[in-house]
Every structure is written in structure tokens, then in C-alpha cells.
Amino acid sequence: MCLTITCHSCLLTFQVYDVTPFMDEHPGGDEVLLAVTGKDATNDFEDIGHSESAREMMDKYHIGEIDASTIPVKRTHVTPQQVPSNQDKGDDVLIKILQFLVPILILGLAFAIRQYTKSE
Numbered sequence: 001m002c003l004t005i006t007c008h009s010c011l012l013t014f015q016v017y018d019v020t021p022f023m024d025e026h027p028g029g030d031e032v033l034l035a036v037t038g039k040d041a042t043n044d045f046e047d048i049g050h051s052e053s054a055r056e057m058m059d060k061y062h063i064g065e066i067d068a069s070t071i072p073v074k075r076t077h078v079t080p081q082q083v084p085s086n087q088d089k090g091d092d093v094l095i096k097i098l099q100f101l102v103p104i105l106i107l108g109l110a111f112a113i114r115q116y117t118k119s120e
């Protein structure tokens with residue numbers, strides 16, 4: 001089902017239209033209707049300068065009203081910044097030490113093996 005919402009100029013009541021059966025017949029095409037589905041399409045509808053007969057046609061697809069005051073305000077979710085824990089800091093230090101120590105240990109081992117094989 002495809003809903004297009006258009007509101008009164010008083011902005012207190014939203015008129016809801018189910019334009020599904022009208023999609024194929026709409027002279028402006030179905031893309032424009034799909035683009036405004038589920039939102040207030042008043043400006044989009046008015047900008048076209050629809051004729052009086054177009055406005056009369058709307059009655060056919062009218063399915064109800066929504067009280068504008070009952071529509072929840074859109075909230076944007078802000079992810080709280082992660083505070084690095086002390087455990088994370090400890091892990092970072094350990095990784096840095098290992099990054100430094102491991103190559104030195106490998107070099108030392110290679111050197112020791114070389115010394116050992118030389119003396120034999």
C-alpha cells in the first residue's frame with residue numbers, strides 16, 4: 001500500500017491518501033508519487049499547480065486524517081562517544097612493548113645461532 005500525506009494549510013490535520021490504485025493513471029507518473037510516499041507532500045502537490053479536477057479526484061483516494069500533534073518529533077540518534085577504559089590502555093602499552101621486543105629477540109636469537117655455528 002502506498003500512502004501520500006497532504007496537510008491542510010492550518011497544519012493541524014494531515015489528510016492521508018492511498019494512491020496505490022492511481023499510480024498507473026497519474027498524469028505526472030508514478031515516480032513522483034513514490035518519491036513523496038509517507039511524508040507531507042503538500043508543497044510537492046501545490047508546486048505542480050494541480051487543477052481543480054485533480055483536487056476533486058483526491059477525494060476518491062482519501063482514507064483518513066492524522067492529528068498533527070500526535071506525530072512524534074523526529075529524533076536524531078547520537079552515539080555516545082566511547083570512553084577508553086584503563087584495560088584498553090594497558091593492552092595498548094603491552095602491544096607497543098611487544099612490537100619493540102619481538103624483533104630484538106629474533107635478532108638476538110639469529111645472532112646467537114650464528115655465533116654458536118661459527119665456533120663449531
Ligand code: HEM
Pocket residue numbers: 004017019026027028029032033036041044045048049050051052053054055057058061
Ligand atoms: C492524490 C493525489 C494526486 C492526484 C489526485 C493527482 C492528480 C493529478 C492530475 C489529474 C494531473 C493532471 C494535471 C491536472 O489536472 O492538474 C496531475 C499531474 C501531475 N501531478 Fe499529480 N496528483 C496527485 C498527487 C501528486 C503529487 C503528490 C505530486 C508530486 C510529488 C504530483 C505531481 C504531478 C506532476 C509532476 C504532474 C504533471 C504536471 C504536468 O505535466 O504539467 N501529483 N496530477
